[in-house]
Amino acid sequence: MQESDLMDQLPDGQSRGDAETEQIMLVSLGCFCGPKLSFKNIGRGAETLPFDWMRTRHEGLVHFLRNDWGKRSNWNGFFDFNSKKVVPGCNMTTYRSYYHSFWHDDPTDPGMHERYLRRINRFNKIDAKSRPVLFVRTIPTTEELKDVPELLNLLRKRHGEQAYLLLIIDFQKTADGPAVVEGMDNIMVHYMAGSKHVNQEGLPAPPYGEAVNLALDWIVGRPVGVMQFDSWDTIMKCADRTDWGLNGLGGLYAFEPSLEAPEEEPFESMPDPLPQLPAERSQFLIEDYAVKALEGDRLGLENLKVVSLGSTGLVKASLLSLALNTPELPFDWLQISDAGVLHFLRKGWEAPTREGLGAGGQRPSEKHGFFDYTTRRRVPGTSLMMCRSHVHSFWHDDPAIPEVRQKFTKLFQQFDELTDEPDVLKLFVRAVATSSELGRARDLMQAITKKFGKQAALLLICDFQSQVRGPHMVDPFEDLMVYFLEGDAHKEAIPYKKPIIAALDWIAGRELQISVAPDLKALEALAQPTSWGLRGLGGFHAFEMLTASADEWLPGPEEQWLVDAKFEADKESLALVSLGYHEKLGQALHEFNAEASPFDGCFVSGEGVLHFLRSDFCDFLEVPKAEKVPGTDFFVRRSCYHSFWDHDGESALNSAKEGLRSFRELLQTTRTKLFVRAAANADELLLIGELYGELTKRFGRALLLVLLSGQATRTTFTLQDNYNILVQFFEEEEDAQTGSMRCYTENVKKCLDWAVGKPSKVGVVPDLAALRGLVTAPNPPISGPGGALPEVCALFKEDLHLASTTDESPESSMSNSSSPAKITASVDNGPSC
Structure with missing residues (x-):
């Protein structure tokens, strides 16, 4: 109804x-x-x-x-x-x-x-x-x-x-x-x-x-x-x-302004002719390229599946022509941006691509955000219908047709079932729509690994290259190959045959001459700029775009959705990183697909964050052996700056090692980095300037969001001389004291508009001392698991009564008691306080 x-x-x-x-x-x-x-x-x-x-x-x-x-x-x-x-x-x-x-x-x-x-x-x-x-x-x-x-x-x-x-x-x-x-x-x-x-x-x-x-x-x-x-x-x-x-x-206008599609602005420096698939529906393309495969040699490896990630159907056509084990999947015949692939990999097929549509929307067909599009036009001179959003476009399937949506629903299931095959090697292949994608390759590789595990590799193909050619690797990414392909390859029957065969040889361990770039920035610099993947059939753009260039132009209701969608896309592309204090902050940021951080699974003081940034984390993992927390089933490793809590004495530290590796890899990405700190107490506000300075010293431009609970009202401030710092005061909540994720999630969400440059109303203070003076009451420290204080040193003016636990070890029996614990911890082997 x-x-x-x-x-x-x-x-x-x-x-x-x-x-x-x-x-x-x-x-x-x-x-x-x-x-x-x-x-x-x-x-x-x-x-x-x-x-x-x-x-x-x-x-x-x-x-x-x-x-x-x-x-x-x-x-x-x-x-x-x-x-x-x-x-x-x-x-x-x-x-x-x-x-x-x-x-x-x-x-x-x-x-x-x-x-x-x-x-x-x-x-x-x-x-x-x-x-x-x-x-x-x-x-x-x-x-x-x-x-x-x-x-x-x-x-x-x-x-x-x-x-x-x-x-x-x-x-x-x-x-x-x-x-x-x-x-x-x-x-x-x-x-x-x-x-x-x-x-x-x-x-x-x-x-x-x-x-x-x-x-x-x-x-x-x-x-x-x-x-x-x-x-x-x-x-x-x-x-x-x-x-x-x-x-x-x-x-909004009640009707489209004309029967004819409006002429779209041409892109500069497009290949002529532009490589494109035949103007046929996907079922006929599958049949056509399957016939070509029967005529050719069979390639491939046993126990390997090859998956197309776009950005063009020519990738799938090449895979079929080479008779590879390539199941029919959602991205096969679409044009899709890397932002679109990341969106659906991270959030799933139902996640809306813009506000008001997609999963949970008010229309039956919008259960899946994947089916959302804005423009639907007949492709001139063909029987095809183009359906286009700002992140993807359909050309060989019409998602307005119920049977097509039913088919894609099965393809979603087949794609997700690939995660149930952890022992099967998977090669993901993508021809980049623009050469700038190469600088963002870490994000795509990370999303693939997170979803499919370590038995996954990624081949990126950069078309229309004449100065640098052939396969390249990037330090330190062992599962990523980038192939610079000459334009003449598109004159061949199987345009991507060379890069695909090179990737198969690479996976099989065969001898292959590969150049190595020191990082992704250097890799992107090797590429001749290209944006050929932004053009579709019939002279249409592949994606919705704002074309107005006048400085004084303001979007009306017809264009505002795309402006808003761009802001939402920018939010998705942010690299959110937790700086502690509480372990629950890192968990809360996972809702936003945050980067892994060494501070995710630990408690850390503001002085501790500064110390580790300045020392390049030299002693971050040098903590005493795990000790049992009396009256609980927790073990703890402590220093005067931070502590790790878990149930086995090892898992939190191992996670911190992975987080530290990811933290260092942030230097590889060009994404805007938003660091989030939940202040342990009001005095930490005076450290914000030093903290921001250390972050910019390491990463260049960065944004810093600091959250402080226990205040009378929710208020947001920035500094008069630095709008890249935002401080959010919010009301005292029971959840904040117990470490629930919700209080962090909601407050971070409210601040994302600022991070992507969307107009926001905030208070401006002249300096940190003035900001500290606005605090209504210092928030009490958040207690650790079992009610124990999460620091050895009395950072929060708490008296710690130390009790011996030398006879306990991770292998000892664990208590299920939830009574508050007061414990001792030896710091002989850790950093001095």
């Missing part, structure tokens, strides 16, 4: 009980839902018809009604649309074409098709030969007035001579009320003031009930007061210009 079905169930108003006029059928012709709502308001709801709950141009009515409106003509494209946009300010999506738009229905839903086909069949059977029928239309623009006689003649020809038309012109001042035209016996025009759209309380109300009842009286021959006009030209001259109906809800 969709929104229009719910609107149909709205109760009818009080009927005037007029038996004579109630025999006259009422039919809404749009241009919006106002006529139908007015029918219901006067007790004349009746059966639903196709134009009741949608927006329609005059050209749309004529297009649908003039031809055979049936299955043979594919319903004259009634279910087609060219764009899909979230309506700002309400839980609604609009599907628009030039002719019409759906605001209360999803035209990709099979159930919607069934209901609307019944409505269309009902409309086609309207009989105005044997009894009168009143068609009611309010025009969206006075530009349509010149075409009204055409519509009247079409209705009479199609349905019978007793077809009457009530035409309503809204927001009028010069003329007011009903009018008839000499020589045009079947039409009444009603000039209506804007005040009719609100009731006596000033609230929106169905506006046309009075006009409809008056027209019904006129049809049955009752005397009515009307203006008499001598010609249709006079009707048009008396109308005040209005275009109100060309605008929909939320400031």
Whole structure:
């Protein structure tokens, strides 16, 4: 059931009980839902018809009604649309074409098709030969007035001579009320003031009930007061210009501006000709390239699966042509950016790609964010339909078709099932859309390893290279190969044969001459700039883009979604890194796909973070042996700066080793780095300047977010001389003291707009001393597991009573008691306090 079905169930108003006029059928012709709502308001709801709950141009009515409106003509494209946009300010999506738009229905839903086909069949059977029928239309623009006689003649020809038309012109001042035209016996025009759209309380109300009842009286021959006009030209001259109906809800246009797709700005320095797949649907591409594979040699390794990650279907075509073990999977025939691949790898197929759509959205087809797109256009000269979002585009499958979505749902399952094969080698292959992707290769490799384990390798192919060619490795990534491929390779039947064979030899351990780049920045510098993957078929862009270049340009409602989507994409691309204090902060940041950090699984003081950054973590792992925490099942390793807590005495330290490796690898990535610190107490605020200085010394530009709980209200501050630092005060919560992740997750989420440059309201303080003076109360230290204090030294002015645990070890029996623990820890082998 969709929104229009719910609107149909709205109760009818009080009927005037007029038996004579109630025999006259009422039919809404749009241009919006106002006529139908007015029918219901006067007790004349009746059966639903196709134009009741949608927006329609005059050209749309004529297009649908003039031809055979049936299955043979594919319903004259009634279910087609060219764009899909979230309506700002309400839980609604609009599907628009030039002719019409759906605001209360999803035209990709099979159930919607069934209901609307019944409505269309009902409309086609309207009989105005044997009894009168009143068609009611309010025009969206006075530009349509010149075409009204055409519509009247079409209705009479199609349905019978007793077809009457009530035409309503809204927001009028010069003329007011009903009018008839000499020589045009079947039409009444009603000039209506804007005040009719609100009731006596000033609230929106169905506006046309009075006009409809008056027209019904006129049809049955009752005397009515009307203006008499001598010609249709006079009707048009008396109308005040209005275009109100060309605008929909939320400031969006009600219709696409033209039948033709707008010309898109060309990219500079594109290859000519641009390598592209044949303009066929995916099932035919699979068949075609499978035949080529039968004609060639069989390559590959046993126990190896090869997976395409785009950015072009030419990758999948090459894999099929080489007869490799390459299962059918979601990215095969798409064009997709590296941001799109990362989004779905990290968050899954249901994760929305923009606010208001995708998983949990209000439309049945949007269970999967993967199916979200904004523009849907016919590819010129082909039978293909292009469906495009800002991160991916469909060319060889149409996700508006239910059967296509069902197919992809199976492909999602097949892709996810690859994780159930830990012993099977997997080679992921991607032809980069732009050479700048090479500098971000760590992020993709990291996402693949996280999802599929260490039995995965990645081959990136950089096309149209003439200066540097062949395979390259990057220190220290052992599972990543980058192949610089010459443009002439696309003249071959299998354009990616050389890089794929090189990758197979690499995985098999065969002798191969490979150059090695010291890091990803150096690797990217080797590439000749290319962005060929940003172009699709038919001259279309592969992805939605903002093309306005004027400095003073501000996005309107039509473009704002893409601006917002860019902000959300920037948030996803942030490298979030925990700096402690509490272990739960690192766990909370995992919701944002944060980088692994050495501080994730430990407690660390602010002085400790500074110490380890300055010493390059030289003594970070040099902690005393694990000791049992009395009365709990925890073991602890402590220094005067930090402590590790776990159930076996080893796992936390091992995780810290992995986090330290990842922390050092951050130097390899060009992503914006946002470091997050949960301050242990208010005095830490005075260390923020030193902390930020150490971060920038190591990483260059960085952002620092500091969270301080235990304050009277939630308030956000930045420093007058450094807007790259943000401090969030938030209220005391029980969760903050017990270390629950929720309090950190919610407060970090609120600060991400600042991190990506979205306008935010924050307070500005002159210096750290002034910031410290705003603290309402120092927050108490967060206790460690079992209630124990997480530091050996009395950093928080707590007295530590040390109890001997020398007879305990990780192998000893563990207590299930949850009583608070006071323990001792030897620091003879650790750093001095």
